[in-house]
Amino acid sequence: MTESVRLAPDHRLSRLRRPALVVGVVGAAALLLGFAVSREHFFQAYLVAYLFWLGIALGCLAVLMIQHITGGMWGAAVRRLLESATRTLPLLALLFLPLTFGLGDLYEWARPEAVAHDPILQYKQLYLNVPFFLARAVFYFAVWLVVARLLNRWSLAQDADDDPAIAIRMENLSRGGLVLYGLTMTFAAVDWGMSLDPHWFSTIYGVIFMGGQVLSAFVFVIVVAALLVDHPPLDGVFTADRFHDLGKFMLGFVMLWAYFALSQFLIIWAANSPEEIPWYLRRMQGGWQYLGGALLILHFVLPFIVLLSRDVKRRADTIAAVASVVIVARFLDLFWMLRPASAVYLSMHWLDVAAVIGIGGIWMWAFVGQLAERSLLPLHDPALVIER
């Protein structure tokens, strides 16, 4: 059995909490100002930033369920980081609310005057209409919140009681939970992202989102674990072997992202049909092509080549540096996927920066708060070994 270990109040991660809240509040104030000044930019910037941070939390939920099913030391070591991230989901559900006021600003299908002149959108109204959109969002969040809450509650129960039935219960919920995550996230990606271009469709779109979310979760966890290596007794848990494991996952999901992204591109490019190709044409001009090229380098080529090295994966500082680059690339990927829907030319509004930093500050504040709530290591996880 592991002993309970709390996040030290003077650890750099704890001290990050207050500045994060300050940044979050300042960012929120800037967002309010932005809403007053430029309502349209506000919602577009907010959507990208929101989906970026939501992606980390949902990715952590998915990885948490995967590790409950597969077991293994890597999962036991980072379980509390993943769980803390999933406990920010109620906050993220709250942060979804501002978007509901901007559906008409964001989505063409939510503007009656646009639908009136567009027979295709009239057909799609059966699915793409405001009440059903909101009901679906409520359903997605209900599923995620229930799964996250049960996994967190049982995990706490496992700390108090070494009954092996608890681990089996978490494992069984995770099996169904992963299926539910796959279904809800596919539809959520269609609703929140794909319907920005309501004429366009791609069946792999939700999968691209999910692969990206899991990658986001791994890079986030790697950075937090690297910050915690100096926190005893975690130095005996976040060893070179653990970073090696997480680094291999990161390499795998970087390649998976490239695979998904190329699959979508190759099929649409090969068909070259007027219904599908405009999505890429738009992203290959007006400056967006340079962001696409940067993504290819930062989101695939660079991390792929660097992560081939065993030594890079085994050292906390080098793997965290690569993870930091990929975190930035994750945001740029969402920006490149979502933003061209409303912007012909590549430009970054100050609201885009304010939104990602503002939501991020509040989210980090909540995350560190949740991390400090419980022992940093699960107490009765049979897979957990502390090296002395």
Place this chain on the structure above:
Amino acid sequence: MSRPALYGLLAEFTNPTDLVAAVHKAREAGYRAMDAYTPYPVEEVAEALHVHDRRLPLIVLIGGIVGGCAGYALQFWTSTIDYPINIGGRPLHSWPAFIPITFETTILVAAISAVLGMLALNGLPTPYHPLFNAPRFALATDDRFFLCIEATDALFDEQETLRFLQRLEPRSVSEVEP
């Protein structure tokens, strides 16, 4: 000088932890010509033996790069030089369509280089190896962990090394006929 009387001395351990400890002690005692045999890969043993062979990863990397370049070159040559066909008005050099096959040939040649390179560096197949003269060595494929100090080691002395190995408290020590 005739053939040495022994290939080496083989110590048998029941778990990897003891084996790793034994390897550390043998290195401290100055032994270098030795090898360990386990039923499954034990990374700590490789570290304890100071096996720093980086030739295989390099072979695989080169194999992958050669495979990728060859795969792309093959497609480039067939579709633009040897047999150009207009497919739906697309350019002859349509790189997006070449990527999946380039990826496949990269993996294919890298994997083949890994297998062949591994066999070449291992010296496999080896029809005869003295270790199999020790009857208990067959357990290395089951649940036992072996350390063999070879007679070629500068410090090797049949009596001295035997006593050294026995001090490590192995399950058994056997002589390996050459």
